[in-house]
Amino acid sequence: MLEFLKEIWHYTPGTITILYFVTVVFIAVLIVLENRNPIKTISWVLVLITLPVLGIIIYLFFGQEYRKKKMFSKKGLYYLEKLRKQTQNQLRRLPQNEHLFEEKTLSKKHLINLMLANSNALLTDNNQVTILKDGQETFPAIFQAIQNAKHHIHLEYYIIENDKLGNQLKDLLVQKAGQGIEIRFIYDDVGSWQLPKKYIRELSEAGVKIDCFMRVRFPMLTSRVNYRNHRKIVVIDGEIGFTGGLNIADRYMNGTKLLGKWRDTHLMVRGSAATSLQIVFMADWYFVSKEILKGEAYFRELPQGEGKLMQVVSSGPDSDWESIGQAYFSAIASAKERVFIATPYLIPTPDIIYGMKTVALGGVDIRVLLPEKCDAFFPKWGTDSYIEELLEAGVKIYHYKPGFTHSKVIVADGIFSSVGTANLDFRSLETNFEVNALVYDEETASSLENYFYQDFNSSEQLILSQWQQRDKWRKAMESFARILSPML
Known part of the structure; x- marks a missing residue:
């Protein structure tokens, strides 16, 4: 028996090496067949070859390609179909409406056309835009809009931290929920991985509907580590919207000792662009909660106006185009x-x-x-x-x-x-x-x-x-x- 075990042990290293080599070759072939960007393909193959075992682990976490696979069904989202019909109508009529554009705007018509075609980014012209140049301007504006909310508050962030700013937001949302305002909150599970359960529980117990985007649990769903919701969206009553680079954390307001002042840019919009941001949020909310939001309170009509010409464009692994x-x-x-x-x-x-x-x-x-x-x-x-x-x-x-x-x-x-x-x-x-x-x-x-x-x-x-x-x-x-x- 001992001699038999020794014999098995003698051949084990060679067998493992062969199995590993076959696995690496199999994964490399799969990567090539996915027709990715050649640079990404070569990079992944090099990692598999040069980093034994670790290369496969890294690939399983970060390497699987989902862009051409629909990550969630949008069936039943009537407002997306309505949006698609409106944008296709705009796309058809754009050549006949060139007289409505100023000369400089007309020079960027190809961009407008591109966004209509690749992402149904509706062109709206009744918008007011306020540039918020840093956290000192952005967060007071967001908190004031939340304070004035009459019907609903929708928030979506990559990073939320349990610090002074994060708790200021939490307390304000608890207050508004107590007034009967509908509140929906999406946070990214990886970006906000340090957010304590107590923070989430306090919001939930106050009546805030809060959910995370693509929860990650090892070893299942590990490929989802690499597909994160990096969006920052706030929509108040479907009338006011915010987006830009700032997350919810003290450093976005005050900077850090190591990096110094935090320089960032956000936009506050009023008008149909806020509805466009709302549509992005509602699709994401359906993804995390399976709740379809209906009614004019959420999806407002998009009238013409005399304001800024805008498009809101979203992209992600579920998009047809980058x-x-x-x-x-x-x-x-x-x-x-x-x-x-x-x-x-x-x-x-x-x-x-x-x-x-x-x-x-x-x-x-x-x-x-x-x-x-x-x-x-x-x-x-x-x-x-x-x-x-x-x-x-x-x-x-x-x-x-x-x-x-x-x-x-x-x-x-x-x-x-x-x-x-x-x-x-x-x-x-x-x-x-x-x-x-x-x-x-x-x-x-x-x-x-x-x-x-x-x-x-x-x-x-x-x-x-x-x-x-x-x-x-x-x-x-x-x-x-x-x-x-x-x-x-």
């Missing part, structure tokens, strides 16, 4: 005069970086505002890996010095503006659930550009010859981060 990524690419590649970009992480898809370099070489004034200090070292290294080639093409890059810039803003040609939740990186553009507000308006673009100029004046412009002198070990880390960035 809508926000296409918006970014189109805005950058079609720019004629200037493009200003603010993003905390610059890890762009190949088409976007190609577009940035092309327009810069063509004489367009393209500027990118990045944080000098970052809240995560890996995205920082990945971002830095793209800087040299952009500088070589003539892109102007600035490091924000007073603190951490977390804004996700693009302004093009003094008429197009995008403010929302999507960073200029692979995760936001290909993996996460995101939402952005697109505004076609000179006044809004001018105001955002003025904030850019203020930020540029508080930043250091990077010089190519100086940037090339950075340490070799740092260049090596950048290269390593660049390879892995498309996967994470």
